[in-house]
Amino acid sequence: MLCRSLSAASVLVCLACSAFAQGLGGPSSVEADLQPGDGLTDPQFRSDFPVNVAPSYFEWKEGLAEQGFRFNLDYLALGQTTNSDLGEGNASGGIFRLYGSWQATDRGSLTFKLEDRHAYGDVAPQNLGFDAGALSITGTAFNDNGTLLTNLFWTQRAADGSWTLQFGILDVTDFLDIYGLVSPYTAFQNLAFNTNPTINAPNPGFGIAGGVKLGANYYLTASVADANADPSSPDLDVFSDGELFKSVEIGYTSGFDRVYFDNIHFTFWHADAADDGSRLEDYGASFSAAWFVGNKWMPFFRAGTSKGRAALYDKSVSMGLGYFARNTDLAGIGFNWAEANGISGDQKTIEAFYRFSISPNLQITPSIQYISDPLLATDKSSLTVFGLRARIVF
Template sequence: MKNILGASAIFWSLLCGSECTLFASENSPTDSSPPVTATRSSDSIPKSIWEGNTLTGNWGSLRPKLADRGVTVAPSLVGEDFGNIHGGIRKGNVGNGLFSLLLDVDTAKLTGWHGGGIFHTNFLYAFGPNLDRTDVGDIATLSNISAYNTPHIQELWYQQPFCRQNATIKVGWIAADSEFFTSSSSSVFIDSDFGTLPLLSANDPYGLPIYPIAAPGVRLRVQPNPSLYYQGAVFSGNPGSATQNVNGLDFRISGKTGVFIINEVGYLLNQGQDDKGLAGAYKIGSFVHTGQFHTWSSQADSALNGGLLDEQGPDFGIYAVIDQQVWKEESKILSVFARGGYAPSDINVVNPYIDMGLNLIGFVPRRDNDVAGIGLARSFISGPYSAFNQAANGAASTMTAETVIEATYKFQIAPWWTIQPDFQYIFTPSAVNGSRDAAILGLRTSVVF
């Protein structure tokens, strides 16, 4: 025990250092909710609706008064329409959307206590069908806002800074994909592959704390300087699926299903307050689920012959993220990204996974805030799972990989309004050999009220 305590003390001193600097946060994480723009202060009143950060303005003087007290209320709405114009299961067209209501309370401003933290909650209501299961048959989802149609409380947590603002601890109901394995350059894309890694979303039978579900958990983040950080979290191992935890109020904690643990370290290049070079982020991470998982071969044998299930737990995986600006001139920025990961093939469906792409910001004259992007994602199917699918489910064909190419352009119409046409081409939807490639056209609009 003394050795463990001593090692912990050394680790803590190395991360925090003898002189703790002001906490420098990383780039805004990627999540599936529409971006929220900060409210203008009371001394910066927009001259017209097109200059304000929100459609509904300052609500008289209520919004700036709330902001001065540390309270931010941010309702937003995303609407979209997708059509399968070629291939897949069948042609089709659907409209869907997401209403989001975010509430943040800065307790330092609210109470006057300098050491206060942040209370956060967000309410979601997803509505409308999707094309994935009925018309396309892909593994992931064409839209990163697609979810079970019900009013839903997602996150509910409190974050407290300490170690002279060099570290934070977050406690409550937390979504892992709001902070881990994120890429700022991939956030423009609509296909869910570019958000939560399919290495996680397609694999765990217990459910994970990823959109639209959060889970009881604790997250620690330590950032001794603008360039280096560590973050780790422990979650309940069985938050349930969206159809099981319908309103987000089924807060499951059970020792029988284990816990989900994720850790990440990162190096942030040129992201300090005075840095002027090309910004970049380099991350490596790992995750472990301590529940018991049955091998695909034993599941196939059990389904066909009544054999015993072979428990092969816990599950684990590793991943890496590269996100780098490669050219910048005034408001024009070219950036590239790549993410990839691995998990054991004998108990997982997707193994391995990789995505990559590039962003162009401000390249159209007088359109400094527009973003264009093109990305590629590929989910490889494990051989043991393909064999299980044939043996136990009677599938006629083997499964290899599904590949998604997405091209998109986000028009910034006003600070509070974006319009985004989108094209996706999916090679071998569902990764089943012989399935028809699908071409998808979509249009998304986002409004912050």
């Protein structure tokens, strides 16, 4: 089977090179999700489930992949509970995704992703932090926004991988300010440790993005996207409206086969004000440094600042450590300090998780988040959020 025949070293190359050879995506992108494993040395999987119960289906998928069409179906579920006496106290929801890519030409491909995001009860995990009194997104991506078209874009790339261009319906968080632990589907759940929470990143929508290598170790990426995007009702009115999100990023990597494993970068962004007054002009900058030591340890340091009112925080500093085990388990711990516009005080967040990989296609992730001095409940000293996430891929 494909999942068993790929060596871990080749998976690492496939994942990391995707930033320029296949697209601009990071760990939460379609390209990364289509690759099995984590790119670890000699991974040892506990099981082949669900490949072993539906071998014909997965062989059919492999046949399509050999013809240039790859796809996955996956389902993710997240349940969270908090000790706060405010709000509901519990939240749960799920995400069903169909995503893939078609290698139409030697240097061009079409990427797609269709999602259905739903809550099981009254509160979606993405809103539990607010409901409990913290200015915190404790369940990134697990909202109740319904059916969404989050990717439908064309990628064109140079034959030698020196540049990449994407245009269509993009999710800028797939490539903006990324590092190895950025994905809310496989790593941290709190936004403080995903895309920098000082960046007013737009919803997926029409945009153009590109990346170019600057020698053997440096790169530059840039994007222009719809600041008013609505993936539940996509349109192409972005440039006629003239309300845009723009970003530029310059980074350093040890080699383009490890571009988001060993990565140091600066990101600069700007979002136009909305003509109807619903959004003021925003702009800011962020810094990220993460390094994959011995293909096991990933220490990281990330910081950002912004001017405006739309981003979650005005100032944010995060640091932490990830540990990748040979069976593709992943443990992570992170600390965040943040300040917000118009709210006095600061908020501190600690998240720890352990992703237990039953197989490359089935993962269970318990987590705990401790939020000190929650900014929306100044009479409380802290609150704790317990979570359990599951993901299965077909």
